Amino acid sequence: MQGVDVDKAIRVEWRKMCRALGRREEAHPDHLLFSSPNVMAAFTQHATTLPELTAQVPLVKGYQTVKNREARLYRPAAIIRPTEVRHDQQCVRWALKHGVGLTVVGGVHSGHCLWPNVVSVDMGAFDQIHILTAGEDGGDSGSDSGSLVVAEAGCKTGDIVRKTMAAGVTVPLGARPSVGAGLWLQGGIGHLARLHGLACDAIVGAVVVSVDSSQVLCVGRVPSQHQPAGAVRPENEPDLLWAIKGAGINFGIVVSVTFKAYAAPTYLTRNWVVPLSDSLGARLRLSDFDKLVARKLPQNCSADAYLYWDAGQLHLGVTMFESSTTRLTFATPMPTPVDAIWGPEDNFKAVDGVGLFETEMYVSGMHGGYGGGKTSSFKRCLFLKRIGEINVADRLVAAVETRPSPFCYLYLLQGGGAVGDVAADITAFSCRDWDFACVITGVWPRDQDGTEAARSAVRWVYNVAGDLLFLSSGAYGADFGPDLRDAALAAKAFRPNRPRLARLKNSLDPRNMLAYACPLPKTLREQKLIIFVTGESCAGKDYCADVWVSVFIRCTHKSLTARAVSISDTIKREYAAATGADLSRLLWDRAYKEQHRPALTIFFHGQARQRPRLPKENFLNIVYGAVDVDVLLITGIKNEAPVAALSYLVPDNRLLEVHV
Numbered sequence: 148m149q150g151v152d153v154d155k156a157i158r159v160e161w162r163k164m165c166r167a168l169g170r171r172e173e174a175h176p177d178h179l180l181f182s183s184p185n186v187m188a189a190f191t192q193h194a195t196t197l198p199e200l201t202a203q204v205p206l207v208k209g210y211q212t213v214k215n216r217e218a219r220l221y222r223p224a225a226i227i228r229p230t231e232v233r234h235d236q237q238c239v240r241w242a243l244k245h246g247v248g249l250t251v252v253g254g255v256h257s258g259h260c261l262w263p264n265v266v267s268v269d270m271g272a273f274d275q276i277h278i279l280t281a282g283e284d285g286g287d288s289g290s291d292s293g294s295l296v297v298a299e300a301g302c303k304t305g306d307i308v309r310k311t312m313a314a315g316v317t318v319p320l321g322a323r324p325s326v327g328a329g330l331w332l333q334g335g336i337g338h339l340a341r342l343h344g345l346a347c348d349a350i351v352g353a354v355v356v357s358v359d360s361s362q363v364l365c366v367g368r369v370p371s372q373h374q375p376a377g378a379v380r381p382e383n384e385p386d387l388l389w390a391i392k393g394a395g396i397n398f399g400i401v402v403s404v405t406f407k408a409y410a411a412p413t414y415l416t417r418n419w420v421v422p423l424s425d426s427l428g429a430r431l432r433l434s435d436f437d438k439l440v441a442r443k444l445p446q447n448c449s450a451d452a453y454l455y456w457d458a459g460q461l462h463l464g465v466t467m468f469e470s471s472t473t474r475l476t477f478a479t480p481m482p483t484p485v486d487a488i489w490g491p492e493d494n495f496k497a498v499d500g501v502g503l504f505e506t507e508m509y510v511s512g513m514h515g516g517y518g519g520g521k522t523s524s525f526k527r528c529l530f531l532k533r534i535g536e537i538n539v540a541d542r543l544v545a546a547v548e549t550r551p552s553p554f555c556y557l558y559l560l561q562g563g564g565a566v567g568d569v570a571a572d573i574t575a576f577s578c579r580d581w582d583f584a585c586v587i588t589g590v591w592p593r594d595q596d597g598t599e600a601a602r603s604a605v606r607w608v609y610n611v612a613g614d615l616l617f618l619s620s621g622a623y624g625a626d627f628g629p630d631l632r633d634a635a636l637a638a639k640a641f642r643p644n645r646p647r648l649a650r651l652k653n654s655l656d657p658r659n660m661l662a663y664a665c666p667l668p669k670t671l672r673e674q675k676l677i678i679f680v681t682g683e684s685c686a687g688k689d690y691c692a693d694v695w696v697s698v699f700i701r702c703t704h705k706s707l708t709a710r711a712v713s714i715s716d717t718i719k720r721e722y723a724a725a726t727g728a729d730l731s732r733l734l735w736d737r738a739y740k741e742q743h744r745p746a747l748t749i750f751f752h753g754q755a756r757q758r759p760r761l762p763k764e765n766f767l768n769i770v771y772g773a774v775d776v777d778v779l780l781i782t783g784i785k786n787e788a789p790v791a792a793l794s795y796l797v798p799d800n801r802l803l804e805v806h807v
Contacts (some may be wrong), residue, residue, distance in 0.1 A: 359657055
């Protein structure tokens, strides 16, 4: 009886706890949801070793302000603030000795900069910026004698722009002054991207503390006067420099970066705000903006768009940026393609690189500027092409119409130009083939942090991203945090570079010390076998491939994994986005597909003329998107001899062709 009484008492306590933590939401009326503390403290033999580190390296004094809402929820074991490179080395040696991880704090925008019970390394004391004109780099200039900028890892974008501008040069960074090194190391999209490329494209060298050996490494072009004493050149220097340019927060503690500098321009900005009467009008306006404005701009110009709701109506805001290294003095600006469609701009101004920060429409023009300054936000970014086509435009408009809060919006930042001039495998940042970076931004009043309003806005961001994902050409890894919903987006962030990044992660960070960074794939299995299933139209290639997949799995008692993929599905998706054709019917309705086959063929050849590497890119995307399978069967291949044509791209795999 005593055991029964104890059991009843425990159940009473359980019910009390469930009632305290449980809740119901309107979106899920049939579910009971729980929010509970998810931090577990584990005391091991190393739990008392922190004083060993803090005796050598300074601690952050006072409260550390963190901009990222996810990171603000966490309480790290300690925040260390190195002031010398040797302090970074001591942090690494301590972590190696005790087998623990570290996080790195730069501009405090990352969802991973703080983590429960993990030591954070705050690089804020490394805030120096050095500008070297031609000939001042200690003889390390090589064939390129242009100016260089050495920026330490604690610098912010605004600091770099302000100091370089005073010297008449600049670096193509992002649009917000408070963002730190995570921007440069993971891409960096700004208003000079179409002219000079991404921020990571301007990186020519770096100083890094190895998380494998604690050595100080110099990679690429580092002026001799900025090479720390005792620094060495690693054997895998080209690989490390490649990885830093797009995934640089994963491979070591970056101390400084050397940028190639460009002449500092002046900018002319112009704004238009167009009220939209209904969904059809919105789609037509987006189409006009995409086809008649954005596609016609020279590379020194860019046009960004905003879809947002204000005063009970949908609006399209457009900001055009023109950069010039000759001083812009426009009493009356020259006509633009927008003038012919929507008339003169609402306002225009000439600004320098610092003034440019305040011209963003979401800062100064929408909802009173940042919603009056008392809002919180959450965002994810996908890369899109042809935003004016029916399938894409309809989804963009529908996204804003389903916003959970009046402040939510879509920001479409123009790419192309120099961004796409770099091949996908030249840097770790592989997402190059896009017209616009679509920043899906959920916004809510700050006094509603932690409430259903905030959770709804975050859900909306992920729902919109999921709806656009199959139409996208990639995702921006710099935004990702610890949320498990980022996994599907992360899969599209780095391919076709995922296998190489996985191998480098294992080599450069074998103990996974920097586990709390932008998610990279785990150790990847290369396909042991790739089978091209070829044959005439309607021969049954897809049917055979599906049957063979089931045979591989059944006959090996599930010890092998197998998958069948059609290489033509990618083109079908692009064709559907461009023409408004029904994608699901293109994929599954044979009669419908045959009806569109001539147009599909013409569309494919047109795309291949514009992008000669398209067939190889599609093949590699399929291979790298299925790295977890042992046998990959590919249908829809157009090459007459696919094994001979494509085997050199995947030398670690065995390729076969089966003709049906």
